[in-house]
Amino acid sequence: EAQVTQNPRYLITVTGKKLTVTCSQNMNHEYMSWYRQDPGLGLRQIYYSMNVEVTDKGDVPEGYKVSRKEKRNFPLILESPSPNQTSLYFCASSLYPLGEYGYTFGSGTRLTVV
Amino acid sequence: QKEVEQNSGPLSVPEGAIASLNCTYSDRVSQSFFWYRQYSGKSPELIMSIYSNGDKEDGRFTAQLNKASQYVSLLIRDSQPSDSATYLCAVNIRGSSASKIIFGSGTRLSIRP
Numbered sequence: 001e002a003q004v005t006q007n008p009r010y011l012i013t014v015t016g017k018k019l020t021v022t023c024s025q026n027m028n029h030e031y032m033s034w035y036r037q038d039p040g041l042g043l044r045q046i047y048y049s050m051n052v053e054v055t056d057k058g059d060v061p062e063g064y065k066v067s068r069k070e071k072r073n074f075p076l077i078l079e080s081p082s083p084n085q086t087s088l089y090f091c092a093s094s095l096y097p098l099g100e101y102g103y104t105f106g107s108g109t110r111l112t113v114v
Numbered sequence: 115q116k117e118v119e120q121n122s123g124p125l126s127v128p129e130g131a132i133a134s135l136n137c138t139y140s141d142r143v144s145q146s147f148f149w150y151r152q153y154s155g156k157s158p159e160l161i162m163s164i165y166s167n168g169d170k171e172d173g174r175f176t177a178q179l180n181k182a183s184q185y186v187s188l189l190i191r192d193s194q195p196s197d198s199a200t201y202l203c204a205v206n207i208r209g210s211s212a213s214k215i216i217f218g219s220g221t222r223l224s225i226r227p
Contacts, residue, residue, distance in 0.1 A: 035217075040122070040219055041219060042118075042202065042217045042218055042219035042220060043158070043202065043217040044217075045214065045215075058214075059214075090157055090158070101146075101163065102148060102160040102163055103158075103160065103215075104160075105157035105158050105159070106157060107156075107157055108156070108157050
């Protein structure tokens with residue numbers, strides 16, 4: 001089954017404790033992206049990757065890092081999480097750049113930073 | 115002004131009626147327009163894309179695009195309780211160095227039996 005797999009689904013952590021949210025897709029998509037979703041603000045792009053070793057900042061990149069060492073994987077790293085990073089996070093992939101013909105989204109990771 | 119604007123709702127529609135969801139955008143040269151459906155606690159799912167002025171129909175769903183008015187809408191005919199969800203409008207917007215997809219904050223739709 002074609003899918004984007006994110007882990008974990010839920011995570012509660014403390015301020016300053018480094019964490020990684022994993023994302024993997026099995027569709028051979030070149031384009032991958034991370035979004036956060038907050039009430040009233042919609043989906044905001046954090047980082048995106050056009051291909052292996054090619055990443056760029058989205059609209060809200062502060063406090064996040066990404067890497068793209070393999071085509072299928074695009075982990076999101078929070079080196080020192082803070083409470084304002086409490087949010088619902090989605091990884092998405094697309095066959096075409098920038099999701100221009102639509103994204104496939106992962107199931108989401110609900111992160112709480114206390 | 116937000117780049118992509120939607121009424122947050124909730125929009126309440128009786129079962130069997132037509133639900134009409136609207137979206138306006140700010141970038142006059144946007145090329146690609148999408149509607150995603152998101153059930154509570156779930157991830158967004160692409161239901162329609164439209165690239166040219168006019169109507170595009172897919173089953174009970176019709177997307178309508180008017181680039182002159184910078185307006186895109188989604189009609190859901192014969193609304194069912196299973197259509198109750200948040201609908202996200204997404205538009206291709208020109209960024210400083212490249213174009214990007216911007217999502218609206220969504221319209222919550224409730225179909226009442």
